[in-house]
Amino acid sequence: MNIKKIIIILSVALFTWSGCADFLEREPDTILSDDQVFGDAVMIKSVLANFYGRITWGQHIDDSYPYTILDEASKSDGGPDTRQGFEDDRWRVYDYTLLRNLNQFLKGVRETKVLDIATQKQLEGEARFIRAWLYFNMGRGLGGMPIVGDEVFEYATGMDITVLQYPRSTEAALYDYIISECEAIKDFLPVDKSVNAARATKWAALMLKARAAVYAGSIANYNNKMAQPIKTAGGEVGIPANLAQGYYQTALAAAEEVISSGKYELQLTKPDDRGRNFYEALSVKENNKEVIWARDYKYPGQTNGFTQSNIPASHAEDIDRAYAGPILNLVEDFEYINDRNGEIKTKDANGNYIFYDKAEDAFENKDPRLWGTVIYPGAIFKGTPVVLQAGQKYLEGGVWKFRTSEPGGRDNNKILITSVNGPTTTNNQFVNKSGFFFRKFMDETPSASTRGRRSDMWFPRFRYAEAVMIAAEAAFELNQPGKALTYINQIRSRAGIQPLASVTFNDIVREYRVEFAFEDHRYWDLKRWRLADKIWNGVQNDPDAQQWALFPYLVSDPGNPNNGKWVFDKIATHMSPNPRYFEMKNYYNFIHQDWVNNNPKIVKNPYQ
């Protein structure tokens, strides 16, 4: 009897204890081993998707504020922004964590047995493309940075850490590495377009190659033309002038490879409505023929707030609206169809107002790309006009005076005084202060501006027009003016403006500015051409460095022959009272002291 009891107790104990052991030994379900990840094709793809989500740097549509710090747009939200200069770490990218993850991924993909060769090659190509893109984004801010190849670094206690410390590469070597990586992987990548241009293709790799080469070429060229070229003794910053030629040739060849592929084109589906056509070439994904690589968004889950933040009040679907608006500086850089001086004509030679029957008449015959880039006073958005009216003007004692009201206010005759859209010079939220709204990247989908839905507008990183512009720029710098002219005129004829008879450097600068507004080009372009310190010179009321607004007024003066017409005032925006001041130290981001402390081989940048 006793023995039986003991056996029962023992067996009960045995079962309960062994149950526990199982519980403690189960596999974690949130940490996956390399074998688990790289033993499953779906898992491999999700790791890659994660990388695509970590590579949006610089100016982009998920953050509206950085649009207002250059000379493209101004803040409309709340009170003035006293910004004048640029931070030492403005758009600085230093992501060796991502780099290590990419190299881990590369190792796993190369060793995995679950993929067919073609997929394996494609994934390797995409990872290396993303890695090259990362280096490019680091390099354009910081100059040459340590190139670590495919190595996955591991640290074990007690090891000599100096073997993990790589010195900075030269700026030229970094661009060379990006160029050679793009060349090496281009045939690993698909030739066909990816869905919504979200994944890398051969053409994206060639675009990165072309852009890296033209950046390197212009740094080699224009840095050495400065009174005091910016460089370090070891070449971490600054590229020798004699390399310019080679880089421009690489850029031209890569751009022409994209151009001759026939996969993409300067989209022209609505030749009768060039403004609309330009908008759709950039901001509509369906059947797009122009965009080569984009940060795609998808509802639900992956959405951005650009439309929600910046939609005009009259068209808003939620409480958010009018965070920022484009400025006159940009609008006037758009030419007229047959006149290269893009100035908006507000006064005649004698200083008297020019009266327009409708507000939008002031923009008649402007480059149609203006319509596709900004919403100007009276322009149509989603089927109805966007009324921008600062106030009413009336003549009193021979002097034009104006009255304003709260947004949406009307006078005794029920005539609008100040539009609900603004522009105003108050510090109120949600009302425009610059006279223009964004159109490029504004989503026309219903409820795209609500907090509940937001927008799945994409953000193109490379598009065919850039291949054409890089070809034009490189050909120009290589002293092939005929070729440069052909390419720049392709851009201009798609836009719908007169062709050029000859091409100058300033023509190229201007064409980039208007074609690629809000596409994260302007800051980097002015930096590589070493123009930033000249254009953003910090001088109060300078036509370029100061932000300017255009205020439309309705003439409301019964008896006056111009009653009911429109006049315009150009004023410095009160939202950005200080002119932009790009100092010499801003050409390269500062190296963070912590990086030097961790790796004494890293040298600092000039002016630091």
Place this chain on the structure above:
Amino acid sequence: MKKYKYILLFVIVAFTATSCGLDNYDAPQSRLHGKITYNGEALGLRGTGQAVRLQLYQDGYQLRDNIEVFVGQDGTFEALLFDGEYKLVTRDRNGPWVNTRDTIVVNLKGATEVEVPVTPFFTIDNENMTLSGSIMNAKFNVNKIVNTANIDYITLLVSKTSFVDDATNIARKDFKGLQAGSQNLSLDMSGNANVASAKALFARVGVRAVGADQAIYSGVVRLK
């Protein structure tokens, strides 16, 4: 029983008396005071936006972080530090002078004065700024110190506070293509609403050398 009381008292005293001293330092007390000079004269600089800086390094520590020292518009700087040996250097290419990064060793013990001698590209002297109506007239001398230097621009600046430089001003006019020597320039501020409404006006002139990241300035003169 009394024994325990004594032990308790001892423990309390021991804890209160010792716990503070070990890991808390007194705040630094030694004042380093200095100026950036040419021929013993302090230089006029931009004093806003952390534009002109010096760097202090101290050897013997694991990290190499430098202490940033910000220079004011009268060319002086100040830092509160611990006693010890420091190395003072200018920042690479920062300032309206020839870029030299020679180390100045500073032995700090109590209040210490230090001079940082530099060779500016240009200097300004004999400045005389006057206001007549809304026009500012400025007479001054620009001396070329470095033979190879060229003037990028000469600038007249007016501000409503005594901080005046190329980034802090309400009226500014740049003159290009001028040579060193005596200058007689004017700035018309009629129609400038900020100037009209200002209770006080301060003026300064500056010269920027080609390739330099900063201009050098005269002293500040009160106009109004």
